Amino acid sequence: MSNNSRVPSGGRNGGGSERGRGDSGYERRDARGRQRSAARVRGERPVSRQAPGERAKRTDAARTVAFDVLRQVDESDAYANLVLPPLLAERRIRGRDAGFATELTYGTLRMRGRYDAVLAHCVDRPLGDLDPAVLDVLRLGAHQLLGMRVPSHAAVSETVALARAGVGAGPAQFVNAVLRRVSEVEPGEWLERLTAAAPDEVSALAVVESHPAWIARSLREALAGHGRDVAELGDLLRADNAAPRVTLVARPGLVDTSDDDAWHDADLLPGTWAPTALVLDGNDPGAVPAVRDGRAGVQDEGSQLVTLALAGVPIEDSDGEGERWLDLCAGPGGKAALLAAMAAQFGATLVANEIQPHRARLVERALQAIPDGVVEEVRTGDGREVGAAEPSSYDRVLVDAPCTGLGALRRRPESRWRRAPSDLATLTGLQRELLASALDAVKPGGVVAYVTCSPVLAETQLVVTDVLRRRDDVERLDTPAALRRALRTAPDGSRPEIPLPAGDKARDDVQLWPHVHGTDAMHLTLLRKKS
Numbered sequence: 202m203s204n205n206s207r208v209p210s211g212g213r214n215g216g217g218s219e220r221g222r223g224d225s226g227y228e229r230r231d232a233r234g235r236q237r238s239a240a241r242v243r244g245e246r247p248v249s250r251q252a253p254g255e256r257a258k259r260t261d262a263a264r265t266v267a268f269d270v271l272r273q274v275d276e277s278d279a280y281a282n283l284v285l286p287p288l289l290a291e292r293r294i295r296g297r298d299a300g301f302a303t304e305l306t307y308g309t310l311r312m313r314g315r316y317d318a319v320l321a322h323c324v325d326r327p328l329g330d331l332d333p334a335v336l337d338v339l340r341l342g343a344h345q346l347l348g349m350r351v352p353s354h355a356a357v358s359e360t361v362a363l364a365r366a367g368v369g370a371g372p373a374q375f376v377n378a379v380l381r382r383v384s385e386v387e388p389g390e391w392l393e394r395l396t397a398a399a400p401d402e403v404s405a406l407a408v409v410e411s412h413p414a415w416i417a418r419s420l421r422e423a424l425a426g427h428g429r430d431v432a433e434l435g436d437l438l439r440a441d442n443a444a445p446r447v448t449l450v451a452r453p454g455l456v457d458t459s460d461d462d463a464w465h466d467a468d469l470l471p472g473t474w475a476p477t478a479l480v481l482d483g484n485d486p487g488a489v490p491a492v493r494d495g496r497a498g499v500q501d502e503g504s505q506l507v508t509l510a511l512a513g514v515p516i517e518d519s520d521g522e523g524e525r526w527l528d529l530c531a532g533p534g535g536k537a538a539l540l541a542a543m544a545a546q547f548g549a550t551l552v553a554n555e556i557q558p559h560r561a562r563l564v565e566r567a568l569q570a571i572p573d574g575v576v577e578e579v580r581t582g583d584g585r586e587v588g589a590a591e592p593s594s595y596d597r598v599l600v601d602a603p604c605t606g607l608g609a610l611r612r613r614p615e616s617r618w619r620r621a622p623s624d625l626a627t628l629t630g631l632q633r634e635l636l637a638s639a640l641d642a643v644k645p646g647g648v649v650a651y652v653t654c655s656p657v658l659a660e661t662q663l664v665v666t667d668v669l670r671r672r673d674d675v676e677r678l679d680t681p682a683a684l685r686r687a688l689r690t691a692p693d694g695s696r697p698e699i700p701l702p703a704g705d706k707a708r709d710d711v712q713l714w715p716h717v718h719g720t721d722a723m724h725l726t727l728l729r730k731k732s
């Protein structure tokens with residue numbers, strides 16, 4: 202598209218809003234559930250900067266709530282998944298409208314990179330020069346046009362109404378003109394144009410699959426470094442754009458799948474890999490009694506597997522007095538609760554450490570259903586100091602290190618846009634210190650699990666290699682074997698075949714992937730302190 206066809210920001214081109222009937226699911230939602238028709242909105246005097254409650258009466262409530270969440274994400278660094286549910290409840294947006302608002306909010310945030318690239322073709326100046334609120338309205342319109350089945354006329358007219366109510370009549374005309382430009386090109390054709398405009402293959406994938414280019418490059422490097430084919434990058438990026446299934450953990454010894462009272466009428470399916478995993482089909486986890494009372498929790502299956510792998514490693518030379526386990530970075534407590542449930546079964550005890558007091562309180566809450574006597578202590582402290590303060594004190598230590606979270610992009614739609622390459626330098630220093638401290642804190646013969654929810658090489662292999670280079674008292678364990686021992690067992694004794702690199706690509710650590718395993722991209726390296 203030539204510059205000539207771009208819309209001058211602040212210009213008045215673009216005619217009145219279009220409107221008509223469509224036959225998609227989202228159009229039916231309008232016909233059935235919308236609070237007021239767009240025609241009525243158009244008939245009203247243009248207003249700007251109203252209170253959200255006032256605006257919600259005049260424009261479509263679902264679009265308004267999506268806009269308000271996007272503004273909070275931008276202005277206050279809010280997390281969309283924490284802001285949206287209470288706003289939906291407060292404004293009594295339910296059912297189909299709530300589903301529309303959720304898809305519109307999360308989809309717009311996730312696919313922002315793709316939509317910004319499209320919008321940049323349609324606006325005559327850098328998007329960074331636009332009023333951020335106008336840019337958010339344009340992104341919402343782009344998602345309806347290119348990512349949802351909303352008919353063009355409805356997507357444009359409703360978004361223009363939203364712009365008029367949220368940012369004023371002048372910007373609404375600009376929004377109308379830009380979205381009409383966007384709608385003139387088919388979604389598939391836009392992807393071809395974005396691909397053609399990118400300087401290389403990875404940049405093209407990054408823009409089309411809406412990832413910052415540096416993240417796409419880091420993930421490509423991670424695929425290669427962890428023994429996978431770099432040609433999988435597209436699948437990996439696409440997996441990041443799909444909302445994950447809600448997986449529960451049934452904490453062993455605390456709850457059973459046959460316990461009807463615990464699960465109420467939740468639709469549960471067994472997980473793929475972990476014996477503790479249950480997939481919740483469509484229900485709200487907060488409504489499940491076992492989740493509310495801490496016998497179960499919401500936890501990615503990869504997180505469950507790495508925790509079970511640590512708990513199941515055979516330990517040599519244990520003194521027979523019952524093992525002591527340590528979770529060095531425990532907040533908010535998902536893995537600590539699974540570890541504690543396993544510790545209860547093995548006659549072990551657990552210390553949970555977390556540097557942030559409010560997160561330490563979340564750990565306490567996560568451990569509420571653990572039987573008395575299992576949790577020695579939940580403490581607030583710097584994990585880097587534990588090794589020196591308590592040398593050779595624990596049989597098993599989990600280091601679930603603070604990391605970029607680039608393996609869990611599916612869960613936080615906005616997180617990929619918040620990270621910067623400079624975060625890596627700070628985090629990798631901390632990761633090294635925490636792992637070194639854990640190795641000091643573990644007893645000879647004991648095991649340390651180094652875990653991240655990032656596959657990035659600088660946070661995984663390089664941290665482990667660097668820490669081990671400085672000491673000769675640690676050996677690497679066969680982590681794939683430990684992970685396989687943790688897999689669910691069928692009644693005939695068989696276990697699922699978990700795909701891990703083999704042959705000359707085989708490794709002694711484990712990297713899980715969303716596009717391969719359906720889990721977050723969890724990394725696990727198991728290390729033993731020599732006896």
Ligand SMILES: C[S@@+](CC[C@H](N)C(=O)[O-])C[C@H]1O[C@@H](n2cnc3c(N)ncnc32)[C@H](O)[C@@H]1O
Pocket residue numbers: 504529530531532533534535536537554555556557560582583584585601602603604
């Ligand atoms: C990846 S999260 C742990 C998640 C947790 N294992 C779970 O499953 O719920 C990392 C945690 O480490 C904490 N942390 C950061 N620096 C720390 C330090 N120096 N010592 C202890 N904890 C730290 C963070 O506050 C954060 O809660």
